[in-house]
Amino acid sequence: MADAKVIPFDDDRSRGGSVQRPSRRRGTGSRHTGGEPAAVREVRALPGGEAAQEDVPVTTEEQPPQPSGRPARDDGMEQRVANGLAFLRRRLTGDYDVDDFGYDAELTEQVLMSLLRPVYEKYFRVEVKGIENIPAKGGALIVANHSGTLPLDGLMMQVAVHDHHPADRHLRLLAADLVFVLPVVNELARKLGHTLACTEDAERLLGEGELVGVMPEGFKGIGKPFSERYKLQRFGRGGFVSTALRQGVPIVPCSIVGAEEIYPMIGNAKTLARLLGFPYFPLTPTFPWLGPLGMIPLPTKWTIQFGEPIPTDGYPPEAAEDPMLMFNLTDQVREQIQHTLYKLLVQRRSVFF
Numbered sequence: 001m002a003d004a005k006v007i008p009f010d011d012d013r014s015r016g017g018s019v020q021r022p023s024r025r026r027g028t029g030s031r032h033t034g035g036e037p038a039a040v041r042e043v044r045a046l047p048g049g050e051a052a053q054e055d056v057p058v059t060t061e062e063q064p065p066q067p068s069g070r071p072a073r074d075d076g077m078e079q080r081v082a083n084g085l086a087f088l089r090r091r092l093t094g095d096y097d098v099d100d101f102g103y104d105a106e107l108t109e110q111v112l113m114s115l116l117r118p119v120y121e122k123y124f125r126v127e128v129k130g131i132e133n134i135p136a137k138g139g140a141l142i143v144a145n146h147s148g149t150l151p152l153d154g155l156m157m158q159v160a161v162h163d164h165h166p167a168d169r170h171l172r173l174l175a176a177d178l179v180f181v182l183p184v185v186n187e188l189a190r191k192l193g194h195t196l197a198c199t200e201d202a203e204r205l206l207g208e209g210e211l212v213g214v215m216p217e218g219f220k221g222i223g224k225p226f227s228e229r230y231k232l233q234r235f236g237r238g239g240f241v242s243t244a245l246r247q248g249v250p251i252v253p254c255s256i257v258g259a260e261e262i263y264p265m266i267g268n269a270k271t272l273a274r275l276l277g278f279p280y281f282p283l284t285p286t287f288p289w290l291g292p293l294g295m296i297p298l299p300t301k302w303t304i305q306f307g308e309p310i311p312t313d314g315y316p317p318e319a320a321e322d323p324m325l326m327f328n329l330t331d332q333v334r335e336q337i338q339h340t341l342y343k344l345l346v347q348r349r350s351v352f353f
Contacts, residue, residue, distance in 0.1 A: 102190030120159045123299050128160045130306035136167040139206035141244045142213045143333050144254035146221030149263035149282045153256050160304050172205050173213045206247040214240050223280040229260035232338050238330035245320040250309035253333050255340035258302030261351050300351050303344050
């Protein structure tokens, strides 16, 4: 945009003895035709002459100044605030849905996953492999090793499926009885989609096409001493295999490295555990010696790998009652998880990095 030329005042007086005032100039939009505006004359003086006038738009009208110091309007922030208020309104009025097991999809998506995600991404820096081995639809049983003194590995596995699976699937974990008798923990577990580790619940979820996660080691896995880390305990009596056979769903082995070192369990106060009704009472290098600070897990680097699924839909219905077949399939799943654990440990350069 060309600026209008300013005609300076002179100290000299004209013949009439009065100061010569500059003539009032009109803009290009004026009806006055007695002469060209100064801006047009400047354009004509550019190389190219008349052609330059046609190519360069000229106006003497100045744009109004933009307000300074005023923050730009953030429509995204306004939308988030509106969504948050709508979420609170539904919570307060009870206008939300939960399934028969207590799973609250909206609360999980908006709140619980948002709380777990920083721990997953920033603290444990979880690396996920083989997520494509989880089916995009239909039921499947994910079987994983269990460790860490506190069952954080199940939660991290749940975030891994939720955030990385291309079909946006949600993992429903089977939990022990103790989870559902603890205050607060019981409610949060139900909201996250966890349910009791029993055959009836597992079969119903698988029959509805859900992803179901189970850790057959149970308390024997998370309560084992640090000296036995990454050595799989017994997988029970193979009840998860018979459940998968009855529903004809694939079994996906899952290996988790990094959870064993978050609370190195160097001792077990069994007497105190019996008094409190716990399966074990861990003694670690930091707990109970540092009090509440000792309950902060060490920031180890995690890797979660989902292995190739083991199909079960090719077996006849009566196969679920065959103890030899259940034993063989259980042993196959266990060996595959153990082999992957050893492979990941060999590849790992450091516990923390």
